Amino acid sequence: NAGVTQTPKFRILKIGQSMTLQCTQDMNHNYMYWYRQDPGMGLKLIYYSVGAGITDKGEVPNGYNVSRSTTEDFPLRLELAAPSQTSVYFCASSSDTRPYQPQHFGDGTRLSIL
Amino acid sequence: QQPVQSPQAVILREGEDAVINCSSSKALYSVHWYRQKHGEAPVFLMILLKGGEQMRHEKISASFNEKKQQSSLYLTASQLSYSGTYFCGTEVYSSYKLIFGSGTRLLVRP
Structure with missing residues (x-):
């Protein structure tokens, strides 16, 4: 299984540009998350x-x-990129079976806004 | 509200023990522990549930004190592979959302 796949792995944007970070999972998880890590x-x-x-x-x-139009995909859209959005972005997914299941993380997208 | 982790950093010699704490000001439903190595994604270690038992992952164990709303991660006989940053994630009521602490950096030296 591929698990959680994020694309792209790296990206440099100019201030004011827009982009979409892609995230897809093949584990049929209902719960998906986007995090940023400075x-x-x-x-x-x-x-x-x-x-x-x-x-x-x-x-x-x-x-x-x-x-979130499908179970598999959960894209994150950045509009009008700002330097404060320079960060590493992680997508994660988990099953909704109780008790709460662990979150599975993608490898991250490293984004720089210049 | 973000949980508070302590200490912020720990340096150990191989074979030594360490304890990492995670405290919340809110009543918790569950506490998760993850380890992240430099440049990599966080990796799940264990979940502590309200009313649940102490958990163990290899030589790492954890407990959850409901009265104090505090979880502790115990690393015994540390190995070089334990180096990394440890994060606790707390779930308030049955929300499926985690709020992560700021992390504890652990370095194990030979």
Whole structure:
């Protein structure tokens, strides 16, 4: 199994540009998450989804948008990129079976805004 | 509210023990522990559930004190491979959302 796949792995954007970070999982997980991790810091939840068509804000949603049209895919959209959005972005997924199952992380997208 | 991890950093000699703590000001439903090596994604270690038992992953174990809303990660007879940053993720009520602490950097030296 591929697990959680993120593309691209690296990207450099200019201020004001837009882009979409792709995330797909092949584990049939209903729960998916987007985090950002600034250098030397912890993970901050941006958005999450509990199933196709259902998304909700996390701790730091400003400047980002998400959609969930299928169980497998959960893209993250950056509009009008700003230097403060320079970070490593991780996508994760988990099963909704109780008790709460572990989150499986993708390898991350390293994004620089210049 | 972000959980508080302590200490922020630990340096050990191979074979020594360490304890990492994770405290929350809110009542918790579960606590997750992940380890992240430099330049890699976080990797799941274990989950502690409210009312659940102490968990173990190889020589790493963890406990959850519901009265204090605190979880502790115990690393015994540390190995070089234990080096990395350890994060706790806390779940408040049955939300399926985790709020992560800022991490504890662990370095194990030969």
